[in-house]
Amino acid sequence: MICGIGCDIVDVSRLKxxxxxxxxxxxxxSESEMLFSKTAKEQKLCEHYAARFAAKEAFAxxxxxxxxxSTKCVYITNDERGKPVMHIEGKAKxxxxxxxxxxxxxxxxxxxxxxALAFVVIEHRED
Numbered sequence: 001m002i003c004g005i006g007c008d009i010v011d012v013s014r015l016k017x018x019x020x021x022x023x024x025x026x027x028x029x030s031e032s033e034m035l036f037s038k039t040a041k042e043q044k045l046c047e048h049y050a051a052r053f054a055a056k057e058a059f060a061x062x063x064x065x066x067x068x069x070s071t072k073c074v075y076i077t078n079d080e081r082g083k084p085v086m087h088i089e090g091k092a093k094x095x096x097x098x099x100x101x102x103x104x105x106x107x108x109x110x111x112x113x114x115x116a117l118a119f120v121v122i123e124h125r126e127d
Contacts, residue, residue, distance in 0.1 A: 003100050004122035006061030008054040012114050015046040015053070028053065030075035050116035051109040052076050055086060058120040059105070063096055076107065084109050086120065100124055 018024045019042060025034060033052050056071045073092035076084050086107040088096055096103065106121040 001124045002121060003103065003124045004062035004064065004120075006058035006063075006120045008057035008061065008118055010050040010054040010057075010116045012046045012050045012111065012116055015050045016042070018049065019045050025049070028056075028071045030072045032077050033075050047111040047113075047116055051111045051118060054116050054118035055084070055107050055109060055120065058107070058118040059086065059088070059092070062105075062120040062122050063092075063099060065095055065099075069095065076109070096122070102127075 018028070029049065029052065033049075052075070053071075055076055056074045057067070059074050060067045060069075069091040073088065073090040075087050075089075077087065079085050084107050086105045088105060096105070100122055102125045104123045104125055106123065108119045110117045
């Protein structure tokens with residue numbers, strides 16, 4: 001059963017000021033999210049971070065709390081096929097489990113030049 005959905009869109013240009021600010025990146029993104037190639041062109045790097053920031057916001061909307069937890073508690077990696085996978089830890093995981101019980105979180109990301117979008121679905125699991 002679907003028990004939460006969230007969607008967020010981010011203007012990629014917002015991230016341009018963050019890409020060169022290591023302190024800001026470390027405040028918002030997990031180490032695994034920051035492993036993205038530093039040799040990528042600035043625009044692609046901004047798109048990468050914008051999509052992941054949108055995912056954090058979309059998760060907060062799906063769970064219904066807003067960002068009341070560290071953004072580093074929610075992060076994206078990619079599986080062996082490149083599919084984005086959302087990981088939930090710390091206070092965000094506690095809120096998720098207290099609100100919905102056992103569940104799976106699904107995420108989809110998209111970005112194109114000036115916009116990045118994330119869509120999150122929280123699915124209640126009986127197993």
